[in-house]
Amino acid sequence: METISQEQLTQLLKRITGYNSFRPGQEEVIRSVLAGRDTIAVLPTGAGKSLCYQLPVHLTGGTVLIVSPLLSLMEDQVAQLKREGEKSVAALNSFLTPGEKSAVLRNLHQYRFIFTSPEMLMQRHVSERLRSLRLAYIVADEAHCISQWGFDFRPDYLRLREWLAGFSERPPVLALTATASDKAIGDIENYLMMHSPAKYIHPPDRPNVALQIIPLKDREEKTEWIRREISRASGPGILYVQSRKRAEMLAGLLRADGVPAAAFHAGMEKDDRMLVQQQFLNGELEWICATNAFGMGINKPDVRRIIHDQFPPSAAQYIQEIGRAGRDGKQSLATLLYSPSDADAAVFISLDELPDPAAVRFLAECMNNGEPPEQAGERAGLSETAVRVAAYWIAEEGADGAAGRMEELAAGKSREIGEMIRFAEGDGCIRERLLNLFGARPVGTDVVCCSACGLPADLLANAVPAARNRPALLDWQERIDRLFGVASS
DNA sequence: CGCATGATGCCTACGCATCATGCGGTGCAGTAGT
Numbered sequence: 328m329e330t331i332s333q334e335q336l337t338q339l340l341k342r343i344t345g346y347n348s349f350r351p352g353q354e355e356v357i358r359s360v361l362a363g364r365d366t367i368a369v370l371p372t373g374a375g376k377s378l379c380y381q382l383p384v385h386l387t388g389g390t391v392l393i394v395s396p397l398l399s400l401m402e403d404q405v406a407q408l409k410r411e412g413e414k415s416v417a418a419l420n421s422f423l424t425p426g427e428k429s430a431v432l433r434n435l436h437q438y439r440f441i442f443t444s445p446e447m448l449m450q451r452h453v454s455e456r457l458r459s460l461r462l463a464y465i466v467a468d469e470a471h472c473i474s475q476w477g478f479d480f481r482p483d484y485l486r487l488r489e490w491l492a493g494f495s496e497r498p499p500v501l502a503l504t505a506t507a508s509d510k511a512i513g514d515i516e517n518y519l520m521m522h523s524p525a526k527y528i529h530p531p532d533r534p535n536v537a538l539q540i541i542p543l544k545d546r547e548e549k550t551e552w553i554r555r556e557i558s559r560a561s562g563p564g565i566l567y568v569q570s571r572k573r574a575e576m577l578a579g580l581l582r583a584d585g586v587p588a589a590a591f592h593a594g595m596e597k598d599d600r601m602l603v604q605q606q607f608l609n610g611e612l613e614w615i616c617a618t619n620a621f622g623m624g625i626n627k628p629d630v631r632r633i634i635h636d637q638f639p640p641s642a643a644q645y646i647q648e649i650g651r652a653g654r655d656g657k658q659s660l661a662t663l664l665y666s667p668s669d670a671d672a673a674v675f676i677s678l679d680e681l682p683d684p685a686a687v688r689f690l691a692e693c694m695n696n697g698e699p700p701e702q703a704g705e706r707a708g709l710s711e712t713a714v715r716v717a718a719y720w721i722a723e724e725g726a727d728g729a730a731g732r733m734e735e736l737a738a739g740k741s742r743e744i745g746e747m748i749r750f751a752e753g754d755g756c757i758r759e760r761l762l763n764l765f766g767a768r769p770v771g772t773d774v775v776c777c778s779a780c781g782l783p784a785d786l787l788a789n790a791v792p793a794a795r796n797r798p799a800l801l802d803w804q805e806r807i808d809r810l811f812g813v814a815s816s
Numbered sequence: 817c818g819c820a821t822g823a824t825g826c827c828t829a830c831g832c833a834t835c836a837t838g839c840g841g842t843g844c845a846g847t848a849g850t
Contacts, residue, residue, distance in 0.1 A: 397843075421845050446844045472842095480842060546819080570840050572820090593842065618841055640841090671817040676840060712843095 331361055331386065339385055344411070350375045356501070356527050357382050360464055365500050365524035367470070367515055372505045373626055373654045374529075377404060380466045380501055384439055389463035393442045394487065396472040398422060399601070400624040401442040404468075408440060415439040420447055435460050445483040454490050462498040465491075467519060469623060470502035474514035475643070479681055479736055480712060482719035484518070491520040500524075506531065506647040508765055531646055531762060534771025535653045536633075537786060538757040539662040539778040549636055549664045553577060556634070556662075558584050560787055562613040564632030567648055569672060571618055573636065578616040588614035591621040622648060628655035631787060634662045637669045638751055640677040641743040642764040658775060660787050665751040670744065677740045682713045684730035690717050691726030756780050 336354065340346055349357075352370045356379040359366040370376050384391045395401045401418040408416045415438045417431050435441065435456055447453055467473065467487070477484035491497055502515045507528070516524060543549050553566065558581075568574050571592040581588035589603045589612050600620075606612040608627050615621055619639060633652045639645050645663075653659030682690070686707050693703030704714030720729035746764060753760055757777035758769050769776075775786060 444844055450845085476842070481844070483844080572840080620842060623842095668818065672819095672840075675817060679840075 331358070339382060343382060343385060344378065349378075352527060352529065353378055359525040359527070360499060360501050361386060363499050365519070365521040367502045367507075367512060367521070367524050367526045367528070369504055369507045369512075369526075369528040371529055371533075371650070371654070373628060376468075376503045376505075377407070379503060380464075380468075381408070381440075384463050387463040389461045390436065390438055391440050391464060391466060392457060392460075392462055393440065393466040393468055394445055394448060395442050395468045396444070396476070396481075397469075397623060398444070400468070401444075403624060405440075405442060413439065417441050419443040419453070432456055445481065445487060448490065449483045449486050454493075458490070458493060464499045464501055467500065467502045467515070469504055470515050470519075471504040471507050471511045471643070471647070473518050474508075474511035477514070477518065479716050482716055485719070488518045488520055506643065506650060508643040511643060530770050531650075531765050531767050532758070532770045533650060533653065534769070534774045535656055535658055536649060537658070537660045537775045537777060537782055538649070538761065539660060539782060540751060540757055541662060541664050541778070542751075543664055543666050545666050545668065549666065550577070550580070552664065553634065553636070554580055554584060557581055557586055557588075557614060560632065562632055563607065563610070563627065563630050564614050564634060565621065565630060565648075565651060566614060566616045566634045566636065567621075567639070568616060568618060568636040569676060574616045574618055577636070578614075581614055581616070586614055587612050588616060591615050591617040593618065593620040619644065619648070622651055625651070626654070627651075629657070630654070631657075631659045632662070633659075634664070636664055637672065638663055638665065638747045640673050640740065640747070642746055642750065642761065643743075645747065646761065646765070658787065660782075663751060669751075670748050673744050673747070674741065677744065678737055680710055680713050681737055681740070682707075682709055682717045682733055683737075684733055686713075687717050687721065687730045687733055688726050690714070691721045691729065694718070694721060754779070 336357070337348070340349065352368070352374055356366060356368045356370075360379070360383045368376065368379060380391055380393060393404070395404070398420055401420060402422075405416050405418050417438045417440070419428070419431055419441055420443060423431065432453065441457070443453070443457075448457065472481070473484045473487070491500070497520070500519045500521055502519060502521075502524075504511070507515070512526070512528075515521070541552065543552060557564070557566075566577060568577060571594045574590040574592050578588045578590035589606070591600060591603050603612065603615065604625065607615050608625070630652045633649045635645070635648070639648060649661035652661055686709055689707050690700060690703050690709070693706075694700055700714050700718040701711070704711075704717070709717065717729060717733070720732045723729070724732060750760055750764065757779050762768055775782065
């Protein structure tokens with residue numbers, strides 16, 4: 328496509344969004360897509376990543392396919408596009424009834440934006456239909472999921488590679504994410520079949536997020552610390568924990584202390600999750616006690632605090648989670664509570680579901696004999712996820728290859744946990760040591776840095792919000808009075 | 817691994833100590849059955 332003038336691009340921006348100028352980072356990415364280049368854009372959340380795929384199609388024509396990791400994310404984005412007046416949008420996913428789905432599949436060409444999941448995309452009839460479409464470009468939204476989930480959780484993310492390889496003329500691919508380690512970037516390039524992609528990579532440092540590590544003896548001490556801290560310091564904040572049960576337990580304790588808090592984890596009903604998320608976004612809830620299910624696609628600019636009850640199993644995940652603080656640029660604080668026994672729990676959680684080489688060989692043997700993998704997996708005591716992952720690697724690389732892969736994955740995970748332990752136990756500037764793991768350096772000067780460099784005593788020790796001094800629930804008389812509009816004295 | 821929960825053992829009624837067992841994150845899709 329011929330070069331687009333500055334004026335044309337700005338006019339288009341104005342027409343589509345009503346804005347007069349791009350936010351930092353957007354224009355380069357849009358130009359790269361328009362030039363037909365494979366592109367990797369690592370932009371902080373809130374930088375307006377979605378504009379990067381929304382705009383170019385108005386000049387290229389055709390359809391954009393957006394591969395998205397979460398149904399809720401697709402729904403949000405479809406709703407937003409519709410609010411902006413875009414009518415030709417579809418989400419191709421399991422929310423559709425069979426009838427709706429085949430209607431969408433029949434009329435694919437009339438959409439400008441099609442959102443789908445990797446799993447849906449990999450279904451044969453879907454993948455063929457989509458590949459035969461005139462696609463302007465293909466977008467991998469939250470592209471770090473390829474790296475974070477593809478290998479041991481959602482293998483369909485890795486199958487994108489074969490799907491892309493099946494094009495005779497593959498459209499350009501745009502990968503968007505907020506955080507990406509070198510490994511993630513490498514996986515994205517590799518599994519999205521990118522050819523010397525243009526890379527626009529925002530540095531991982533967040534100067535306005537101060538870092539703090541607090542060593543504590545055990546879980547009980549952590550619980551006490553959390554109650555003390557949260558009852559005196561204001562949020563909004565996210566408390567990350569490693570189990571659903573502990574999320575519920577801590578949310579309960581905080582509520583009993585008068586803190587508007589709620590749990591969030593994958594074991595909750597979809598409606599409850601949406602409600603909690605919405606209340607947090609609206610400021611009705613001050614704290615969320617969550618597993619790692621919480622965060623992706625949530626754009627709340629004023630999160631002041633992130634507390635980790637335990638470290639997550641990789642530095643990439645840690646930096647992603649603390650990156651949810653302070654998107655408005657204001658001073659925020661990320662606290663990691665550390666006790667030596669955390670390491671074992673991290674190892675357990677992260678390696679438990681990974682099938683061991685013997686199980687992989689057993690599964691391969693059964694599959695060879697024509698037994699369905701699900702059935703064989705059950706005999707081997709493997710979870711549904713483990714079976715799917717193992718079956719993927721067996722199909723890709725054979726029994727020995729897959730067994731080797733599992734060892735490699737386990738070793739990689741152990742190494743990453745080791746990195747987090749050294750990070751938590753180490754000496755010296757926390758920011759420098761964290762960024763070091765990404766081959767980066769602190770970018771800010773005059774920064775409230777970390778607990779190793781020294782934090783001011785009053786950091787974020789704001790007055791507890793007035794709302795919290797009211798009882799969470801009014802007594803029944805007052806509630807009835809309110810219902811009937813009687814002014815209470 | 818560490819923690820929480822439930823079962824067992826005591827030895828005849830209750831409550832306590834001890835042991836055994838289970839559980840621990842992330843999501844899609846499709847199907848069976850409300």
